[in-house]
Amino acid sequence: MTLTDLRYLVALARERHFGHAAERCNVSQPTLSVAIKKLEEELAVTLFERSAADVKITDIGARIVSQAEKVLLEAGQIKELATAGRDPLSGPLKLGVIYTIGPYLLPHLIPRVHAAAPSMPLLIQENYTARLAESLKRGDLDVIVIALPFEEPGIVTQAVYDEPFRVLLPAGHPWEQDEAIPASRLADAPLLLLGAGNCFRDQVLEVCPMCRPGEGLQRTLEGSSLETIRHMVATGAGITVLPSAAAAPMSGSNSLLAVRPFEAPEPFRRIALAWRVTYPRSGAIDVIRSAILASPLQGVKPINPR
Amino acid sequence: MTLTDLRYLVALARERHFGHAAERCNVSQPTLSVAIKKLEEELAVTLFERSAADVKITDIGARIVSQAEKVLLEAGQIKELATAGRDPLSGPLKLGVIYTIGPYLLPHLIPRVHAAAPSMPLLIQENYTARLAESLKRGDLDVIVIALPFEEPGIVTQAVYDEPFRVLLPAGHPWEQDEAIPASRLADAPLLLLGAGNCFRDQVLEVCPMCRPGEGLQRTLEGSSLETIRHMVATGAGITVLPSAAAAPMSGSNSLLAVRPFEAPEPFRRIALAWRVTYPRSGAIDVIRSAILASPLQGVKPINPR
DNA sequence: AGTAGCGATAGTGAATAACTATACAACGCT
DNA sequence: AGCGTTGTATAGTTATTCACTATCGCTACT
Structure with a gap:
């Protein structure tokens, strides 16, 4: 689990579309697809229900996404702190x-x-x-x-x-x-x-x-x-x-x-x-x-x- | 910046010693040394004052470390959530x-x-x-x-x-x-x-x-x-x-x-x-x-x- | 001056994360 | 019903990154 993975996760939760989420993250669709799959395997939970029509987030997925957002927010604060420390x-x-x-x-x-x-x-x-x-x-x-x-x-x-x-x-x-x-x-x-x-x-x-x-x-x-x-x-x-x-x-x-x-x-x-x-x-x-x-x-x- | 980097950062802040911190992270000393240097470059701030005697953390470094701890804590919560939601x-x-x-x-x-x-x-x-x-x-x-x-x-x-x-x-x-x-x-x-x-x-x-x-x-x-x-x-x-x-x-x-x-x-x-x-x-x-x-x-x- | 301790650097190999191309599944349309 | 479209998964390849070993350079203490 890396911060990048979490960014992909959050993007997918927002876009509910692998292609769009990938684009927003400036990566290819397979990259994001694989990363999400890897995350799901690592956590041993299904985060998204994929179907042709659309991508639905699962109940547990939603909770994990909101936690991931918290992590990313805190991680962003590190950069902010560094920037502030500089000037x-x-x-x-x-x-x-x-x-x-x-x-x-x-x-x-x-x-x-x-x-x-x-x-x-x-x-x-x-x-x-x-x-x-x-x-x-x-x-x-x-x-x-x-x-x-x-x-x-x-x-x-x-x-x-x-x-x-x-x-x-x-x-x-x-x-x-x-x-x-x-x-x-x-x-x-x-x-x-x-x-x-x-x-x-x-x-x-x-x-x-x-x-x-x-x-x-x-x-x-x-x-x-x-x-x-x-x-x-x-x-x-x-x-x-x-x-x-x-x-x-x-x-x-x-x-x-x-x-x-x-x-x-x-x-x-x-x-x-x-x-x-x-x-x-x-x-x-x-x-x-x-x-x-x-x-x-x-x-x-x-x-x-x- | 990855979660691993942050783990190294926190370990070093605790140990105030590259070798010991590396050991605690189960990596070699150069690995940790390089990772910290990379972090400092990425954030463009000096996190530690290295001297022969010991390793001192800077003011901004201390703030960043405590933020990093928060990130790691929140990231750990993700695994907790996954474990809880696996059932x-x-x-x-x-x-x-x-x-x-x-x-x-x-x-x-x-x-x-x-x-x-x-x-x-x-x-x-x-x-x-x-x-x-x-x-x-x-x-x-x-x-x-x-x-x-x-x-x-x-x-x-x-x-x-x-x-x-x-x-x-x-x-x-x-x-x-x-x-x-x-x-x-x-x-x-x-x-x-x-x-x-x-x-x-x-x-x-x-x-x-x-x-x-x-x-x-x-x-x-x-x-x-x-x-x-x-x-x-x-x-x-x-x-x-x-x-x-x-x-x-x-x-x-x-x-x-x-x-x-x-x-x-x-x-x-x-x-x-x-x-x-x-x-x-x-x-x-x-x-x-x-x-x-x-x-x-x-x-x-x-x-x-x- | 010699030596021990510690961090930095160089060079190499393995893991991984990215890409392109393509397969595969489900719908909708004519 | 067949075909095209849309959307995700998989395969294969390449580039980057990460971690290792070996070694260097610095400082302080004897």
């Missing part, structure tokens, strides 16, 4: 960011991280909070940028900044006359919302408990992005609530849209970094944090580390 | 049973399986043959108890017993005078039948090709059970045909009902186990088969395996 700012950093932050943060973040730590390339993934948390725990990601609250065993978080919410209106909307909008007024508005899975959607619904998507004029845009919603607001399809960094136009000014703050107390979300407690490259995390705070994100309020 | 009679077995067998078989089967394989809990589902077949192929079930014929690609069957059909009459019915009932006599009887989807319904209709449900006095009871039909017969709503195990009263004798066999050749159904050809826990299947045959099912005739 925490050398070697790639796998960064995850939620969808509602990525497009506004990353264009600023990437050059700043590169300037501060030129030998630390960023491998970036955008996804939902739940998916990022999964990848973080599996070791597929090193650090993630998410919105609080976020509680996971074995994961530590550090708040970075607070980001107020804004109301986005089409130009000429009657509310444009007002300096600030009370949250309660959203109840009857034709509110455009992101699909389920986006944490920001839930946060908006918390601001406005009367807003029930799909019951009034509110509409849910499954699989959509804040940018799409911006465009829909511009065409008069409704109004929306955005985090302040997303409310500022991406490039140039957009005379079709108007942004208004909420009346105090302004609703906001708290954005944080999260990583495994065991993650050794704390210096790398500090660089990310500094780079985020140095990024010009409209309206956000930095939080000092404890 | 086909350990771990839950997902068993499916058709509706017209479950209530009569399971009360006998469950304690017998538990006695024969105490660490193999049964997860039981009752359903129609078609649904069971689906689940079996998907892997949601491991073994199913069904009536033959049953042909599915990738599925093997093994006949367990034959079960004759019986006629169930209300007490005092004129046929009660007869020793046995000819099948042809059912054509004009007010026959109560299970709903479509139940294989037993189709088998009864095969016995009596003249019986067309819903056309004569025959009545189909959608979504019903054999027990419901028993009660209806008892109240004089009609007569029915039951598999012999279901014809025997569930508990106590029921003086409102009479059971009569068919005239030879007695119609019967053949009950079988079915599982995926690839299913590895054949020992578990043997236990199920034995437990079924050890169950006191009225009137059934065991079939020896080929």
Whole structure:
């Protein structure tokens, strides 16, 4: 049993297809096939049920795979430790960011991280909070940028900044006359919302408990992005609530849209970094944090580390 | 980096002596020496400070060693899991049973399986043959108890017993005078039948090709059970045909009902186990088969395996 | 200076892990 | 029903890796 064997095992469990798993491991299909067979013989258990239709993992196989993942994760930590021992700012950093932050943060973040730590390339993934948390725990990601609250065993978080919410209106909307909008007024508005899975959607619904998507004029845009919603607001399809960094136009000014703050107390979300407690490259995390705070994100309020 | 390398690393950290560490690993000193050097090159860190006097572990080396110990510990768990899982009679077995067998078989089967394989809990589902077949192929079930014929690609069957059909009459019915009932006599009887989807319904209709449900006095009871039909017969709503195990009263004798066999050749159904050809826990299947045959099912005739 | 102890290096042989080619099994399609 | 497609297993070959023996070089102690 070698670490390579375990990598093959995990790949096959994920892909449920010898050919695809082999490709993912950059080896030929027979290589992986033989390795799995060897493992099964060594352990004297059947790990997979092979049939023409598909590859099914056995009950005991599943338990062994999850243990193998643990081994590989711990083994990966050895490399991390070595890298950290050398220089925490050398070697790639796998960064995850939620969808509602990525497009506004990353264009600023990437050059700043590169300037501060030129030998630390960023491998970036955008996804939902739940998916990022999964990848973080599996070791597929090193650090993630998410919105609080976020509680996971074995994961530590550090708040970075607070980001107020804004109301986005089409130009000429009657509310444009007002300096600030009370949250309660959203109840009857034709509110455009992101699909389920986006944490920001839930946060908006918390601001406005009367807003029930799909019951009034509110509409849910499954699989959509804040940018799409911006465009829909511009065409008069409704109004929306955005985090302040997303409310500022991406490039140039957009005379079709108007942004208004909420009346105090302004609703906001708290954005944080999260990583495994065991993650050794704390210096790398500090660089990310500094780079985020140095990024010009409209309206956000930095939080000092404890 | 292999698990062997890590074993060498840990041994050296414990012994602080290449020769002794090598001996403990049952390899030569050069082998271990080269392996450590290779590891250091791969990780690009100095793990040990070698001096003539002794071998000192570096700061980063100590952290890596403790991580390596964790990896080896987790890897050892894989073997433990394999040993624990080698027994086909350990771990839950997902068993499916058709509706017209479950209530009569399971009360006998469950304690017998538990006695024969105490660490193999049964997860039981009752359903129609078609649904069971689906689940079996998907892997949601491991073994199913069904009536033959049953042909599915990738599925093997093994006949367990034959079960004759019986006629169930209300007490005092004129046929009660007869020793046995000819099948042809059912054509004009007010026959109560299970709903479509139940294989037993189709088998009864095969016995009596003249019986067309819903056309004569025959009545189909959608979504019903054999027990419901028993009660209806008892109240004089009609007569029915039951598999012999279901014809025997569930508990106590029921003086409102009479059971009569068919005239030879007695119609019967053949009950079988079915599982995926690839299913590895054949020992578990043997236990199920034995437990079924050890169950006191009225009137059934065991079939020896080929 | 000589010698004992210890780790590193060189060179060789065996084990193994990778590849390509191909066999074999099961389905689906015409 | 036959044939092509898809997917895994096997055979045979090659390259790499791992472990061995022999030996060198360094340091410290006598």
